[in-house]
Amino acid sequence: MDSYTGYYAGLRSLDNSLVVGHAEHGWMERTVNLDSTRAKIQPLQWYHLKLLAYGCEIVAEASSGAQGSLASSALSEKDCVVSGRVGLRSYAAGGVWKNVTVRPATREDLTAMLARTVTTEKTAALASPATNQERYRVGTPADQRARQPFSRTTNAQSIDSLRLFPLSKPAKATVRGSVILTSPTLFVQDSSGGVSVPHPSAPPLKIGDEVEVSGEVHPGDFSSSLAHATVQVLWAHSPVPAASVTASQAASGAFDANFVELEGTLRSKSYGPDNTLLFDLDSGPQTFRAITNRGRGDALFNNVKLNSLLRLRGICVVNAAYTRNLTPFVLLLRSADDLKVLAGPPWWNTGNLIATLVGVIALAFVGIFLYGRIENWRLRAVMEERERLAHEMHDTLAQSFAGIGFQLEAVRNGIPAELPVAHHQLDLASDLVKHSHEEARRSIAMLRPEPLLAGNLLTALESCARQMVEGGAVKIVATCSGEPRPVPLRIADTLYRIGQEAIANAVSHADPNKITISFEYEENLVHLLLADDGKGFAESENLRGFGLRGMRKRASSISAAVKIESAIGQGTRVQIAAPLPPRMTLFSWSNLLRKYLMESTHAQGFGQ
Amino acid sequence: MKNEKSPPFRLRYGFCIIVLALFGLSCHSSSPFTIAVIPRTSGTGLWEPEHAGAEEAAVHANTRIHWNAPTREDDVEGQIALVNQVVSRGYRGLVLAPDQRLALIAPVRRALAHGVPTVIVGSPLPVPAGEKLSYILNDDEAAGRMAAQRVAELLHGHGFVAVLGINPDISAVMVRARSLEMFLGESYPEIHLIKRTGSFNFLHEHQVAEETVRENPGIKVIVGMMWASGRAAISAIGETPACHAKVIAFDPDGSIPFDEPAMDSGITQDTRAMGRLAVELIDGDRHGKAMPPLIKLQPIAITRQNVNTPEIRRLLSMEWRATPWVWSTAR
16 A cells, blocks of 8 residues: 555645645645634544546545535546455554445536536646646635645655756755754655755654755765755655665765664763763674664663673764764764663773683682681591590500400419419410500590690690600600791691601611600791600611501601611601691791792702 | 871872872873874875875974775774774874865864864864864866866866766865866856766766766766766776767876776875874974964876876875885795
8 A cells, every 4th residue: 555556635734724636656645724713633532534436537525424525625646556456454543444445436416526526626737847738736725725726746756866956057946855953953764865955944844754845956076965945845754764784884974864774782882962971883894883862862871881882873974064074974863862872891891801800810719718617627536536445545456455364364364373384374465455455545545636736735745745655755856946837737637647657667677765846937948856766777777567668658658758867875856847738928028938939040040 | 296297108198109100191192292193094096195295294393193994985983983983092193185074073172172273174174173173175176177178178268068977975076166167167168067976985976977978978078076976987988889988087096097098187185285284284283383274285186198207106106104114025
C-alpha cells in the first residue's frame, strides 16, 4: 500500500480536510478543508466516506450522521488507471472501518454525486501546462480562505538534487521528507539525503512528522539548506530509521544532514555552551563529537565512564558552525536515549593493572603466610604424635622394663648363693633390662617436645643435656652470642634433634667432663656448636651407628651445613650453620636489592 | 669499607645509565632529516612534478624525501594510514595533498599535535593555518574564471555548458566550480549550466558523461572539473557522432590528448612549484623561520598553442629525479 499506482481518498485530522489524490510511487493530491466552524474531524467519531470511480472520473464525498455532507471532491484524468483492487488503511491514526461496501458504479451514481459536487464547486485552475489534462473540482468548503492550492508534487524534488541548484541566482524549491531533528535546527530527510531548514515558518513539529518544505535553496558541498522556508505538516509518525555507518564513512561528508547510527569509544566529556553536553569519541582513525541537551542527559553524563564503547544515533553534521573545524563531523543527538553504552571501559587500564599487581603481591604474601601456618600445624601434629608415642612408651615399655627388673631381682633373691652361674646370668639379664630401660627413657626424652615448645632453643638443648647427664659429673655449659631472634619452628626442631643426637653421642660414647652448647646469631644465619672434651675419634673410623648420617640428612632438609671435627683424645666439635629467612620490612627492599647486587658483583669479582 | 662501591658495581650502574640514555635518544631523533611528501596518488602526471619539486628543494636543504601515496585517489583510508606513519616513524615534516577534506582533519591535527611542521598543497583542509601549518594552494577562483572565460568564448556568450565532476570531497574543485558558475552568471547570463556531481572513479564519470551527452546531444561545451571527468567527456563525445562538444578539463594527468578533436584546453596547477616551496618552508621552519599561512600559485592554461613550449613540457614532465639518470647499455 505504500507504493502503488491508483487513486485514493481520505479524511485527514491534521488539517481537517478531505483528500483525493493520484498515487504513482509518489502522490499528487488535492485537499479540501472543511469548514472548521461547522465540522471538525476528530477521533472517536464515525464518518462516512464514499468514493466513486466511473471511467476516468473519481469523486469522493465525506459526511457524518449529525451534519450530513461535509465535503466532496472530484478529479478526472485523461489517461487514467482503469483497473485494480480496492484497499483500506488507517495511516497512523488508529481509525477502524465498518460497513464497507464495494459495488459497481453506474453513470447515474456519478451524475448524482457530481450534481452534489457541482452545486458547490469551483473548478480549480490548473496549475501548470504540464498538468493541463487534469481536471480537479473542489467541493463544499464554505470558507474560501480555507481553500488550499494543490499540494503539487510537480515542484517537489529530491533533497539531494538541491546541491545542483544554481549558485548565481537564488532559487526556490519544495521538498518532502520526514523531520529528523527539530532543535537547534530543523532537519528534514528523504530517501536521497537530508536538508537543514534554519528558522522556518512552521507549526509545532515533532520528530517523525512528514512535512513539505518550501524555501530558498542554498546549495552546500555535502548538503543544502532551505532558507526562509515554510513548513506544512502532511502527516505524523513516520520516523526515519537510522543508517548504520562507520565513523570513516561519516567523515566523508556523504551522510551530512542524515540520521545515522555509529559506534565510538568515549575519550572525554564536558559541558558545552547553551546547556549542552559534549562527548568526544574515537573510532578507528577518526574522532568526532556528539552533542545533546542537558536535562535527562545529565544522569547519563555522570554515569558513563571514559573509554566506554558507545552506540550513538543522531544527525551527522559537517558544518563548521558545529564542528569548529576540530573534528570532521558532529552528531546532534535527539535525546539522551540516542546514546547507549555497549561496553564499559576495558579492565586493562593503568589503575586496574596496578590494582591487579598489588592484589597478586598480596595474594602471594597470603599464600606464603598460609603455607607457613600449615607447615607449623603439620610440625605441631608431628610433635603431638611424638608426645603420644612418648607417653605410650612410658606407660608400656618403660613400665614393663621396670616390672621385668623387679621380677629378676625377686628371682635372684630366691636363688641360693651357691648357684653363682645363675646369679651371674641374672645380673647380666638385670643389666640388659637396666640398659634397655635407660634407652627407653632416653628415647622418651627425645620424643617429648615440651622443652622446645616451652622455651627457646638454647634452653631446650641445655635442659635436654642436663637430663641426659643427670646424676653424673659432666658439666654443661650453654652460651649465646649475637642478637637472638625467633627461629622458624621447622629449623628449631631440626637443630634441636641434631643437638640431641650430638649430646647423646657425647654422653654415650665420649665420656666427657664438659659439654658446651653454643648459639651464635647472625643476620640471616644461626650457628650451633656442640663440643665435648671426651675421648674423640679418628675421622677415618667407621662412624656408622653414631647417627652422623641422620644429622646430615636432617641438616640438608633445612639447607644447613654440618661440620664435624674430632680427634683421638681431643674431643668432638659438631658445628651446624643454618640459614634464616630474611626479615622483611617496608624499608628493607632497597637494602636487600643492594646487598644482592653487591654480593653478585663480589661473586663475579671473586670468580675472575 | 662497605660504603665504597667496587669497580664492577660502578661499571654495572654506568652501563645501565648509558643504555637508558641511548634508548631515550633513539626515541627523539630520526636522522637524517626526512620530510614525508604524500600526494593524492602516485604515478600520475599531475603529482609526479610535485615529487620533482620536492627532490629539487631537498638537495639544497640537505634533507631526504619520503615519497608515498595511495594507489587510488579515492583511497582515503590509505592516505590516513600514511599520514599516521609520519608521526610513528618520526619524520620531521609533512607535505600533504589531501584526498578528502573532512576525513584528513583528525590525522593532520594529530601530526600537528606532535609538532610536525605540515604544508597542505593543492586543496585546503578546514583547519586554520598556524605556526606549524601552512597552505600552498592553486588560485582556484582564478582557475574557475579562466575556464568560464574560455566557455564564453566557445559559446559566444549564450548556450548550455555541462559541468561534470563536481566532487565535494575536494575543496579546490568546489571553489573552482563556484567561481566558474558565479563568473558566468554575472558576466554571461545567457549561458546556462548543467551540473553533475562526480568522483575520482573513471567508470562512474564515463557513465555520467554518456548520460549528459545523450540527454543533451546539442551541447557545445563540457567542463571536467577533474581529469577523470574531462577524459570521460572526451570518450563519450567520441562515441556520439552527433555531438561536437569541446572539452575543457582541469588537472590533466600528464600529456593532454590534443589529437582528440573534442579536446579544447586544460587548466592545471603548478604542483612542481608546490613541492619545491613546501620543502623549502619546512626547511625554513627547521632553521627558525616562520612559515607563511598561505601561498597561492596561479593556474596555468594549456592549449594546442603552448603545449610544446619548454615551460609546459617541464610542468608536465614525470621526471622527478633531481639529478639525471646515467644510462649504460651492454652489447
